[in-house]
Amino acid sequence: MLLWLAHVAALLVLPFLTVGVVNRTKSRWAGRKGPRLFQSLSDCLRLLRKQPVYSATTTGIFRAGPLVLLATTLVSAAMMPVLGAIAPVSFPYDFVAVAYL
Amino acid sequence: MILLAVASITLLAGAGLALGLRDNVHRGWAAIAAQAIATGLVLSIALPVLLHGGDLRHRVAWSYPVESIAVHLDPLGAFFLAWSLPMTLLGTIYAFGYLRPYFRTRNAGVQFALLSVIALSFVLVYTLESAFAFLLGWEIAAVAAWLLVVWDYRNQKIRFAGFNYLVSTHIGLFFLLAAFMVLHSRTGSMDFQSFSAFLQQPSRARSIAFVLFVTSFGLKSAFFPFHTWLPRAHSAAPAHVSALMSGVIHKAGLFGLLRIILLIGQPEPWMGWYLVSFSAASAVVGVLYTTAQRDLKRLLGYSSTENVGIAGIGFGIGLLGLAWHEPALVALGFAGGILHVLNHALFKCLLFYAAGAVYRATHVVDLERLGGLARRLPWTAGFFLLGGLAISALPPLNGFVSELLVYAGLLSPAVPAGMPRAFLVGAAALLAFVGGVSALAMARAFGLTFLGSPRDAGVHCEGEVSRWLRVPMAVHAAGVLALGLVPAAGLGLVEQPVRLFQALLPAAAPIAGLGPVQVLAPVARLGLALLAVLGGLVLLRAALARGLPAKRHVTWGCGYGAPTPRMQYTGASFSSQLAGVFYAVLPHLRRERLPEGPFPEKAGHVDTHCVDAVEKRMFEVIGEGDDLVTRLAPRVPVEPGVSLGAGLVVLVVAVWLLLGGGVR
Numbered sequence: 209m210l211l212w213l214a215h216v217a218a219l220l221v222l223p224f225l226t227v228g229v230v231n232r233t234k235s236r237w238a239g240r241k242g243p244r245l246f247q248s249l250s251d252c253l254r255l256l257r258k259q260p261v262y263s264a265t266t267t268g269i270f271r272a273g274p275l276v277l278l279a280t281t282l283v284s285a286a287m288m289p290v291l292g293a294i295a296p297v298s299f300p301y302d303f304v305a306v307a308y309l
Numbered sequence: 310m311i312l313l314a315v316a317s318i319t320l321l322a323g324a325g326l327a328l329g330l331r332d333n334v335h336r337g338w339a340a341i342a343a344q345a346i347a348t349g350l351v352l353s354i355a356l357p358v359l360l361h362g363g364d365l366r367h368r369v370a371w372s373y374p375v376e377s378i379a380v381h382l383d384p385l386g387a388f389f390l391a392w393s394l395p396m397t398l399l400g401t402i403y404a405f406g407y408l409r410p411y412f413r414t415r416n417a418g419v420q421f422a423l424l425s426v427i428a429l430s431f432v433l434v435y436t437l438e439s440a441f442a443f444l445l446g447w448e449i450a451a452v453a454a455w456l457l458v459v460w461d462y463r464n465q466k467i468r469f470a471g472f473n474y475l476v477s478t479h480i481g482l483f484f485l486l487a488a489f490m491v492l493h494s495r496t497g498s499m500d501f502q503s504f505s506a507f508l509q510q511p512s513r514a515r516s517i518a519f520v521l522f523v524t525s526f527g528l529k530s531a532f533f534p535f536h537t538w539l540p541r542a543h544s545a546a547p548a549h550v551s552a553l554m555s556g557v558i559h560k561a562g563l564f565g566l567l568r569i570i571l572l573i574g575q576p577e578p579w580m581g582w583y584l585v586s587f588s589a590a591s592a593v594v595g596v597l598y599t600t601a602q603r604d605l606k607r608l609l610g611y612s613s614t615e616n617v618g619i620a621g622i623g624f625g626i627g628l629l630g631l632a633w634h635e636p637a638l639v640a641l642g643f644a645g646g647i648l649h650v651l652n653h654a655l656f657k658c659l660l661f662y663a664a665g666a667v668y669r670a671t672h673v674v675d676l677e678r679l680g681g682l683a684r685r686l687p688w689t690a691g692f693f694l695l696g697g698l699a700i701s702a703l704p705p706l707n708g709f710v711s712e713l714l715v716y717a718g719l720l721s722p723a724v725p726a727g728m729p730r731a732f733l734v735g736a737a738a739l740l741a742f743v744g745g746v747s748a749l750a751m752a753r754a755f756g757l758t759f760l761g762s763p764r765d766a767g768v769h770c771e772g773e774v775s776r777w778l779r780v781p782m783a784v785h786a787a788g789v790l791a792l793g794l795v796p797a798a799g800l801g802l803v804e805q806p807v808r809l810f811q812a813l814l815p816a817a818a819p820i821a822g823l824g825p826v827q828v829l830a831p832v833a834r835l836g837l838a839l840l841a842v843l844g845g846l847v848l849l850r851a852a853l854a855r856g857l858p859a860k861r862h863v864t865w866g867c868g869y870g871a872p873t874p875r876m877q878y879t880g881a882s883f884s885s886q887l888a889g890v891f892y893a894v895l896p897h898l899r900r901e902r903l904p905e906g907p908f909p910e911k912a913g914h915v916d917t918h919c920v921d922a923v924e925k926r927m928f929e930v931i932g933e934g935d936d937l938v939t940r941l942a943p944r945v946p947v948e949p950g951v952s953l954g955a956g957l958v959v960l961v962v963a964v965w966l967l968l969g970g971g972v973r
Contacts, residue, residue, distance in 0.1 A: 262859055265863075267683045280839065304713055308702060
């Protein structure tokens with residue numbers, strides 16, 4: 209159970225943290241101070257408050273695309289062993305399923 | 310058995326009524342009613358056999374040279390019957406809507422009658438166990454399919470496509486005949502059961518017969534390199550005929566293959582390797598051609614070659630399992646292969662029906678001229694999208710379930726270590742490539758047809774198609790979803806047929822049928838989890854977007870003020886990278902006239918077509934390259950009376966031989 213929670217926590221924090229660390233490292237090498245570690249999280253929250261504008265040629269599929277992508281990413285993230293060799297969801301040949309997601 | 314006979318007679322009566330009645334509407338109703346009754350009768354005996362096992366045997370007295378033939382309904386035949394007949398019924402319903410615009414001018418009764426005859430040929434081929442009667446059933450299906458293809462016989466291209474199909478399918482028939490003759494010369498009998506005794510001992514004659522059978526059934530099911538007739542025939546035929554040919558009729562080839570494997574019992578490993586490599590080649594080549602086609606129905610035709618390849622890989626693994634005495638491989642390979650046959654029938658018919666709906670609404674199937682149809686044909690677009698996702702084997706739809714079983718067989722620990730394992734892992738890599746490219750091809754087909762804005766102002770869309778066309782699509786779509794979300798249902802259907810193959814193993818391992826279920830149990834949860842997460846995200850976005858109404862605006866042209874629909878991605882630009890890498894396999898014909906000088910007076914043009922390498926080579930070998938087609942095509946008779954009449958006579962004689970022999 210604890211590993212489950214740790215897995216979920218890692219999945220929620222690591223994406224933002226990794227981008228922050230990469231940016232920070234780059235800017236240190238260039239001699240700048242660089243953005244905050246969780247700058248990408250702030251960017252995300254800011255973008256969520258924006259009003260969307262859709263092209264008149266697009267259909268519902270254009271809007272559904274990002275959601276489907278996020279859903280498949282989340283499900284395959286649950287099948288990926290992140291901490292050690294254990295993943296919350298696992299079954300034989302699950303790597304084939306991850307590849308197809 | 311009586312029920313089967315009654316069903317056959319009902320189908321014949323339906324065909325007769327469809328020809329005899331005066332009005333096209335009545336003819337259609339007669340065919341639909343007859344097929345519905347026959348389907349109910351056949352299902353009432355096929356379903357118990359399919360679900361609980363056991364088999365029905367019967368001998369029917371026959372006229373002189375044959376004396377008697379064996380009727381045998383086992384779970385394998387019952388499996389094929391259980392979906393072939395309902396799908397033919399749906400195809401007839403679709404035909405009723407599809408042919409409606411011609412009802413005033415043409416006699417559609419021939420089509421309805423032939424569809425009933427096709428259903429009859431399924432009843433015969435899937436139950437008769439005598440080579441002679443089997444061949445007659447086979448011939449009935451072939452001739453009826455040809456007559457269905459040349460519905461629009463006034464068009465010369467369609468006549469040529471039909472001619473091409475007729476020749477190819479009869480070359481397949483000759484191979485089948487040769488194989489039966491080899492067996493008859495050794496056993497002196499025409500019954501499959503007596504072939505079995507001979508086929509179970511390894512011998513050179515057995516090897517020859519196996520290769521002949523695989524060639525013949527490969528031609529019927531359009532394996533590479535015997536696929537050249539298929540894209541032509543599929544793009545020429547009316548949509549319901551292409552759907553039934555690709556999804557249902559040509560599955561008879563795979564059925565024949567399975568029947569022969571059952572008779573052989575103890576194969577040698579080379580047979581399995583032969584089938585695996587043959588099928589893998591067909592999957593890869595089929596999918597490559599799928600990416601480059603311009604014609605929507607041709608594209609779907611090539612994808613059939615790909616999918617029978619995938620099913621064939623499954624059968625090959627099963628054969629290897631039989632040769633190595635590995636029950637796990639037998640279960641995974643045959644369950645995956647047989648389930649893929651059903652899945653392919655479900656989504657391929659769905660895709661062809663959707664393509665037919667596009668044609669009915671716009672009278673165009675050229676991808677480079679379509680576009681933006683999702684607005685005008687919302688139902689068709691949804692059905693095509695579902696079929697495209699399923700055929701790309703994306704979870705949680707049905708194609709994924711069967712391909713996962715095939716992967717599980719290829720990567721199974723039961724494969725002996727060393728070279729066999731290395732080869733099968735290589736085949737799994739090829740299968741992964743096929744899956745990826747197939748997703749690309751379907752994204753291209755769907756995107757070009759339904760998304761964006763219309764590419765050609767000359768194409769008018771008449772709006773959504775009638776219910777007659779939508780209901781068959783909806784039934785197929787429900788099947789695709791059901792088998793994807795509840796894999797146990799599909800496995801239940803294939804369990805008894807797979808047990809037949811496991812019973813061939815000498816040790817009689819009792820763990821029959823359990824292996825695949827264990828692998829697949831979590832897949833159902835995977836699909837549900839995916840849907841749950843997606844639903845949660847939709848709700849989340851709805852909550853976030855509250856108070857922020859979305860605006861609609863024209864697409865931002867990066868500051869360019871005069872965009873035209875011609876600036877969209879074209880089909881060729883979508884697949885140009887892949888086509889560049891695989892130039893050797895995917896030759897493109899290019900006709901162009903470039904603008905001349907700094908101020909050109911005439912507009913230039915470029916026109917590219919992907920042509921079939923095998924067909925090109927074949928025509929080069931036969932004679933003078935592409936000229937042969939141009940010379941040959943006009944010589945297919947223009948007057949339909951003679952050749953079509955001859956076809957009908959052949960059909961009637963075959964049916965009469967078959968049924969008249971029994972009555973005696």
